[in-house]
Amino acid sequence: MSSDGRDAAFERYVASRQHALLRTAVLLTGGDVATAEDLLQTALSRLYLAWHRVEREAALDAYVRRIMVNQYTSWWRRTWRRQETSTDPVDLPLQRVPGVVGIDDEVAERAAVWALVQLLPPRQRATVVLRYYEDLSEAQTAEVLGCSIGTVKAASSRAVARLRVLHAEEVTP
């Protein structure tokens, strides 16, 4: 493909997918729109460099998602090391969300669920986003994350188990 052809195809792709990809990026970053824009831009810049290697148009989204997950995990690790914050990726505590008590139950529950998703470490959050927002299969999710299907299953079930515990806490006086 010529340089002009690549540019035109790249522009078409970005124009058609930028909004959807930004939404995914926002979820991957836990709701930080500014960081999500940076993340998407970085992912697209890498896609541009690798354009000739991505053979199937259907694989473009998967490629961008994979770069976003890896890049954000990398940023997060860097910040985590610098901030010396102790966050066990498996045993994050459940937290009550300040300010949601007294609001309509369903709204409070949804806010609590989102707060829980925000607490997940990046790759576990990515698993949840890819499985439940992007509606990818376990195999597709594993391909994006570069891990085994078993790892995806384990991460998904951990996240779901936490939600069940959260739900149980909310209904127990």
Add this chain to the structure above:
Amino acid sequence: MSADVGQVLADVLREQVRDVPLPAPGLVDRARRQARARRRHQVAAVAASALVLVAVLLAPSRVPGSEHRSVERVPAAGVGPAVSLAVPDSAVSVVDVATANSAGRPASVAWFSWRALHRSDGRVVRLPDGALGAVETPDGGALVTGGTVTEPTLTLVSADGSIQGSLGASRPVAGRDGQVAYVDLDRQEVVRIAADGWAATAPVAAPRRGLRLVGFLGTSVVADTTGGAPRLIHRDGTSEPLRGLAEATASDGPSGTVASRSANGRCLELRRADRPLWHSCTNQGGFSSIVAISPDGHRVLLRRDKLGNPGASEYAVAVAETGQVLRLFAAGGSTLGLGQATFEGRHLLVVAYHDADSRIVRCDEYGACEVAAGDAGAGPTPFTPVWFP
């Protein structure tokens, strides 16, 4: 929820991004520029690696040992990780109005030139004689700095240019959210005018002339003091020292970020919400201070004197969280050097470019520049300095 946790998750996630706006315009161009910069960087890195390899093979005895390595000061507790602030060779851009796109839109941040304050909302407030600087006020007018170094004054000018009053006061600072603060030297009070126009005063115990206001953290004012740590002055009049800092140089209220430098000027530091992000004492880029923080808090602007021309500046954009220098802007063309600069947006900065006249040049962090329209001819020719309050 127990019936179908997956469905609840899917609903919650969709709800969270339902109102996410489209990415900022120009995403394709920014991504392409970032890709090209990355490729150049990779090529430069490969070339540098090859040179190092040749040097090692040809002269192994000259490879510096550990005793020759530059040693960065070991950070004390609470100063954050050390960063180099090195400027990559591939990240230097020359600002030159002769080659810049000349069709840019007007600057969207306030700027001051000869007897006029160009407000961020596009309106121009004419200023009285003797105006040395000005910041915009929430009511459409301006607070104008005047007087002398020993007897500074502040004049309140309304939107139509009429003078409302004058007092002995320090140079004011303006926040991006519209609030303004100054030190009333007669009453020994810090006066903060909120974005809604309401004013609040806080008495200050520090020597009145020893206070230099830097910016805001929320509704509190960051002030440098002569001979002491910078202080955070709260709206109720209480204040507290910003411990561990020698001199505050910039602050950003929404992100809670404060930039500072050491007493000897060699070390620069960035903190957020009282947590150190990084510090640099090796300061390989030779920067004298962090002068601005981007509106979203993710970028900082560093300034250094141009080599061999201390009166002129060069600026670098760096990532706030890591201290990585993304791009250095140096003066080119007929200019002697760059004047003041500040952020116009997350990826954009505006810089005063002085040659026969003064212009405002807008650059993005990938090195593309354009001349901002509507910024020339505000005063007597041929030379009209431009300042960003």
